[in-house]
Amino acid sequence: MTYENLDAKLVNALLDNGDASLRSLAEQLDVSVTTVSNHVSALEDEGVIRGYTPKVDYDLLGYDVTAILQLKVEGSALPDITDRLRTEKQMVSVYEVTGDYDVIAIGKFTDTDGMNEQIKRLLTDPEINESNTSVVLNSVCENEQFSLEVDD
Amino acid sequence: MTYENLDAKLVNALLDNGDASLRSLAEQLDVSVTTVSNHVSALEDEGVIRGYTPKVDYDLLGYDVTAILQLKVEGSALPDITDRLRTEKQMVSVYEVTGDYDVIAIGKFTDTDGMNEQIKRLLTDPEINESNTSVVLNSVCENEQFSLEVDD
DNA sequence: TAGATACAATGACGTACGAAAATCTCGACG
DNA sequence: CGTCGAGATTTTCGTACGTCATTGTATCTA
Numbered sequence: 500m501t502y503e504n505l506d507a508k509l510v511n512a513l514l515d516n517g518d519a520s521l522r523s524l525a526e527q528l529d530v531s532v533t534t535v536s537n538h539v540s541a542l543e544d545e546g547v548i549r550g551y552t553p554k555v556d557y558d559l560l561g562y563d564v565t566a567i568l569q570l571k572v573e574g575s576a577l578p579d580i581t582d583r584l585r586t587e588k589q590m591v592s593v594y595e596v597t598g599d600y601d602v603i604a605i606g607k608f609t610d611t612d613g614m615n616e617q618i619k620r621l622l623t624d625p626e627i628n629e630s631n632t633s634v635v636l637n638s639v640c641e642n643e644q645f646s647l648e649v650d651d
Numbered sequence: 652m653t654y655e656n657l658d659a660k661l662v663n664a665l666l667d668n669g670d671a672s673l674r675s676l677a678e679q680l681d682v683s684v685t686t687v688s689n690h691v692s693a694l695e696d697e698g699v700i701r702g703y704t705p706k707v708d709y710d711l712l713g714y715d716v717t718a719i720l721q722l723k724v725e726g727s728a729l730p731d732i733t734d735r736l737r738t739e740k741q742m743v744s745v746y747e748v749t750g751d752y753d754v755i756a757i758g759k760f761t762d763t764d765g766m767n768e769q770i771k772r773l774l775t776d777p778e779i780n781e782s783n784t785s786v787v788l789n790s791v792c793e794n795e796q797f798s799l800e801v802d803d
Numbered sequence: 804t805a806g807a808t809a810c811a812a813t814g815a816c817g818t819a820c821g822a823a824a825a826t827c828t829c830g831a832c833g
Numbered sequence: 834c835g836t837c838g839a840g841a842t843t844t845t846c847g848t849a850c851g852t853c854a855t856t857g858t859a860t861c862t863a
Contacts, residue, residue, distance in 0.1 A: 672817085
């Protein structure tokens with residue numbers, strides 16, 4: 500088994516269960532605990548694994564509404580706008596993009612009223628020329644981290 | 652300190668560091684290890700915390716290109732399309748939405764060529780009436796999990 | 804020679820258990 | 834009608850125990 504395959508398998512195993520103990524990983528991949536420890540540490544040091552996080556179910560916490568905002572922005576104002584969006588706590592993702600719009604942002608809200616209010620407030624910004632909001636009806640999948648390819 | 656505040660603080664502490672030990676959480680929040688253990692277990696059982704996952708840096712792994720697809724789909728074909736998108740490994744998020752388009756999907760690719768090919772293949776589907784692709788120039792933030800409000 | 808492995812020692816960790824404290828329930832009484 | 838308090842329930846806490854991750858050393862392999 501090559502080094503890189505082991506790393507990919509480790510990442511995949513951790514994506515499956517971020518809590519997995521080094522021992523269980525060692526058994527699963529048929530290598531020693533020490534090797535697993537070394538490789539996982541290396542992945543963390545390299546930044547491939549940038550830490551661990553609980554998967555929080557925001558739906559259960561009352562953040563029922565997800566909205567996708569698309570904005571056309573004055574070119575020079577782009578950093579201002581993205582900065583402002585990022586500091587909005589409930590913004591999950593903010594992208595600068597090519598295409599019809601300049602910015603696409605995804606946010607989560609407790610209800611449509613709160614969403615409308617917050618979005619309205621955002622859109623008062625004179626540097627936003629045009630906007631388009633899509634409300635999510637159904638999240639087929641969200642923030643899925645896909646597994647890496649392994650050639651055996 | 653109320654029960655709910657403790658839970659919110661625990662979630663926030665774990666969002667800050669999903670690896671935090673029960674002991675460090677206990678010290679940080681000034682409660683006993685047992686209390687932390689009970690509450691974290693409860694949060695996991697309730698589904699508020701749906702598990703733990705490593706934060707994988709796909710950029711570092713060569714998935715440089717992120718694209719946002721918007722599709723108009725024959726109403727009856729919507730489940731087919733979303734199903735198919737979900738099974739595309741590199742799709743990170745797939746939403747059914749209101750607005751100009753019916754589906755918004757976010758995917759990651761190793762290069763623009765691969766992206767174009769994969770997207771072209773997807774769009775041959777006759778049930779997709781119209782599509783629009785935005786390529787991400789800059790991810791201001793991505794899949795940020797925001798912290799919960801705590802009233803002290 | 805560099806990387807992987809096995810083994811042992813140590814300190815940290817998660818969890819189960821019983822005791823103590825806090826909170827809630829609800830009828831009795833002023 | 835409002836207040837009180839005993840019993841019951843829930844929550845919290847400290848301790849103890851077995852498991853785990855980590856580290857260092859020595860051995861093996863490509």
